[in-house]
Amino acid sequence: MAEPFTVLRGGAIPLLRNNIDTDTLSPGSPPPRKGGGSGFGERGSTTLADDLFANWRYDTEGEARPDFVFNQTRFQGARILISGSNFGCGSSRESAVWMLAAWGIRCVIAPSFAEIFSGNCFANGLLPMTLDNEAVESLADEADQKGAAGEFIVDLERCELTAPSGRVRPFAISAFRRRGLLAGLDEISLTLEGAEAIDRFVAKARMATPWLYPEAA
Amino acid sequence: MGATLFDKIWCRHEVTDLGDGFSLLFVDRHLVNDMAGRGFLTLNKRELPLRNPELTFATADHTVSTLWSAGPDRSATGNPYAANLRGNAAKHGFRLFDTDDPNFGIIHVIAAEQGLALPGTTIACGDSHTCTLGAVGAIAWGLGQSDLVHILATQTSAQRKPETMRITIDGSLPETVTPKDLILFLVARLGVAGATGYAVEFAGSVIRGLSMEGRFTVCNMAVELGARFGLIAPDEITFEYLKGLPYAPSGDLWEAAVADWRGLESDEDARFDSELTIDASEVEPQISWGTNPAQTIGVGGVVPGPDDLDSESAEATYRAAIEYSGLQAGAAIAGTPIDMVFIGSCTNARLSDLRAAASVIRGHTVAAGVTAWVAPGSERVRRAAEAEGLDHIFKAAGFGWGHSGCSMCAGAGDEMREVGQPGQRIVSTTNRNFVGRQGPRTRTHLASPPMAAAAAIKGAITDVRTLEPIDG
Numbered sequence: 001m002a003e004p005f006t007v008l009r010g011g012a013i014p015l016l017r018n019n020i021d022t023d024t025l026s027p028g029s030p031p032p033r034k035g036g037g038s039g040f041g042e043r044g045s046t047t048l049a050d051d052l053f054a055n056w057r058y059d060t061e062g063e064a065r066p067d068f069v070f071n072q073t074r075f076q077g078a079r080i081l082i083s084g085s086n087f088g089c090g091s092s093r094e095s096a097v098w099m100l101a102a103w104g105i106r107c108v109i110a111p112s113f114a115e116i117f118s119g120n121c122f123a124n125g126l127l128p129m130t131l132d133n134e135a136v137e138s139l140a141d142e143a144d145q146k147g148a149a150g151e152f153i154v155d156l157e158r159c160e161l162t163a164p165s166g167r168v169r170p171f172a173i174s175a176f177r178r179r180g181l182l183a184g185l186d187e188i189s190l191t192l193e194g195a196e197a198i199d200r201f202v203a204k205a206r207m208a209t210p211w212l213y214p215e216a217a
Numbered sequence: 218m219g220a221t222l223f224d225k226i227w228c229r230h231e232v233t234d235l236g237d238g239f240s241l242l243f244v245d246r247h248l249v250n251d252m253a254g255r256g257f258l259t260l261n262k263r264e265l266p267l268r269n270p271e272l273t274f275a276t277a278d279h280t281v282s283t284l285w286s287a288g289p290d291r292s293a294t295g296n297p298y299a300a301n302l303r304g305n306a307a308k309h310g311f312r313l314f315d316t317d318d319p320n321f322g323i324i325h326v327i328a329a330e331q332g333l334a335l336p337g338t339t340i341a342c343g344d345s346h347t348c349t350l351g352a353v354g355a356i357a358w359g360l361g362q363s364d365l366v367h368i369l370a371t372q373t374s375a376q377r378k379p380e381t382m383r384i385t386i387d388g389s390l391p392e393t394v395t396p397k398d399l400i401l402f403l404v405a406r407l408g409v410a411g412a413t414g415y416a417v418e419f420a421g422s423v424i425r426g427l428s429m430e431g432r433f434t435v436c437n438m439a440v441e442l443g444a445r446f447g448l449i450a451p452d453e454i455t456f457e458y459l460k461g462l463p464y465a466p467s468g469d470l471w472e473a474a475v476a477d478w479r480g481l482e483s484d485e486d487a488r489f490d491s492e493l494t495i496d497a498s499e500v501e502p503q504i505s506w507g508t509n510p511a512q513t514i515g516v517g518g519v520v521p522g523p524d525d526l527d528s529e530s531a532e533a534t535y536r537a538a539i540e541y542s543g544l545q546a547g548a549a550i551a552g553t554p555i556d557m558v559f560i561g562s563c564t565n566a567r568l569s570d571l572r573a574a575a576s577v578i579r580g581h582t583v584a585a586g587v588t589a590w591v592a593p594g595s596e597r598v599r600r601a602a603e604a605e606g607l608d609h610i611f612k613a614a615g616f617g618w619g620h621s622g623c624s625m626c627a628g629a630g631d632e633m634r635e636v637g638q639p640g641q642r643i644v645s646t647t648n649r650n651f652v653g654r655q656g657p658r659t660r661t662h663l664a665s666p667p668m669a670a671a672a673a674i675k676g677a678i679t680d681v682r683t684l685e686p687i688d689g
Contacts, residue, residue, distance in 0.1 A: 017534045028627055029628050031657055056652075083530075084528075084531075089409055090649060092360055094255075114410070114443060120362075133530075176377075187367055188371065191371045195371070197232050205229075205243065208229075212245050
């Protein structure tokens with residue numbers, strides 16, 4: 001169950017790389033830092049937010065790399081990440097989304113997303129917004145100029161993104177996903193309310209494919 | 218108009234049409250690994266029962282150590298993940314293939330060995346390589362912890378119906394070119410997002426001619442094409458593989474099942490949203506050079522330069538990859554010195570993989586300064602390999618021979634500390650060469666088991682076809 005997503009206002013952080021994988025977002029073996037965890041979202045005294053992009057954020061001694069955007073003062077407090085195509089590819093680890101959320105990111109804008117990552121975003125109330133390459137590059141430029149102080153407005157009710165420049169761009173999202181985000185729906189409760197449909201399905205399937213149900217043998 | 222294999226299985230499992238292209242699907246087999254801790258935490262906190270313990274099967278493959286020194290619990294330092302899974306198996310009453318179980322192994326390997334993956338089924342698991350099991354003619358997909366909790370509580374999953382793509386592979390694979398080379402070739406050709414949004418059916422004479430083990434290797438890396446689902450129509454090879462497996466039907470039910478499974482293949486007039494044909498005879502042994510699986514070339518090739526990059530992000534992506542790789546654009550990849558070889562993972566740790574590597578290694582020794590490690594895909598594979606003496610061939614050459622588990626693929630066990638070192642260059646039979654995937658600063662070169670074996674012997678990336686086998 002996630003917080004409803006209606007209108008998000010906040011700064012954006014640009015990171016134009018394609019194919020950012022979830023190992024990169026949530027490293028299985030993050031660089032050692034004082035109090036660091038063992039990877040896969042397991043914590044020492046570091047927080048989930050500390051491990052986001054850990055292999056890009058910290059050098060092998062555990063010192064922050066000043067040239068990486070997530071370490072730069074001017075992007076602290078950003079709520080939106082702007083990135084390249086096929087964002088979130090690779091492993092299904094949902095910790096990639098938890099870490100983004102823990103850092104403060106509620107919306108990722110990219111030309112395309114990997115599917116498992118995208119599903120994990122929706123399950124946690126994050127919006128993966130797909131825009132064309134040109135729009136993404138232009139938005140990234142704006143974010144780079146303004147830092148986190150430049151306000152972007154993501155309006156999910158109107159399906160519109162307003163950049164700090166004032167330019168408004170419509171964005172597309174499936175009606176099913178939009179409904180879920182707007183309401184912060186608890187999908188498990190919804191499905192369990194319709195549990196009779198599952199029981200009916202199983203009764204039919206037991207007749208049609210009895211070999212799938214060992215005890216029916 | 219006819220239906221595709223994928224459509225037929227999808228329709229059979231639709232509990233509810235959720236609209237907008239989404240369906241609530243029934244999950245026939247829910248496979249659970251040791252990364253599911255947070256999912257169970259949520260289930261237990263909400264005091265929800267596990268809906269179908271009899272359709273839930275688990276093993277702790279990711280975090281166990283494959284080192285012999287790790288002892289019976291497969292952990293030198295105590296393994297909270299495995300302990301957590303054990304606790305939940307006791308609480309909820311599902312089948313756990315525990316660390317001391319003779320059928321323990323990598324979940325995608327044992328689900329096949331046990332006959333849990335059957336044609337026409339839906340199989341879900343909190344691991345992106347679940348698509349491996351689509352090779353039996355099933356819809357098998359990976360998911361995150363939230364979807365996982367939903368399945369634990371309801372045995373269903375809300376999924377968007379993907380478009381369908383058929384990749385037909387005709388011609389014939391040259392000798393010494395393996396199913397791994399074929400799928401790496403496809404990933405390099407189509408890109409890591411080449412099939413995003415699609416369910417990919419692999420078809421054609423080359424696929425029909427593959428053993429089940431080879432088919433698992435191909436489907437395993439469908440996700441490296443961006444596809445959540447990879448699948449192959451079941452045929453006589455599939456049925457022969459499944460017959461007699463512990464969880465496969467038997468007697469009259471077997472006959473009924475096979476009769477049903479024969480009707481699953483895509484109809485002749487089925488329409489795919491995308492079609493692609495590949496001639497396998499142009500495939501040579503493959504090796505990855507960069508930080509994603511599409512950054513792969515034939516072993517006779519050179520490290521690519523920054524050509525044809527169409528955007529700022531593509532350029533930044535290339536620059537980061539080439540810098541991390543430590544390679545020179547334009548240089549031949551063969552001859553690149555390596556530190557380590559790993560043979561294992563859900564991609565390439567089945568008996569045929571170990572045989573293929575052993576046949577290259579027989580009589581040779583691992584090059585000085587190179588460490589080499591084999592982690593069989595399951596305890597069954599390990600015992601079968603030992604029964605035919607493969608472990609002796611590996612050990613005599615200087616390879617380490619481990620227990621089964623994900624081992625150095627995910628870099629979560631003890632192997633990276635005990636066997637490998639940060640920053641090493643590794644030729645690996647795994648599926649991902651992401652930054653830091655096999656430990657801090659490690660550089661991974663994805664390859665087939667014979668190519669990994671050749672690299673171990675020469676201490677450098679080597680075209681396996683140039684190695685003279687030694688008999689004996």
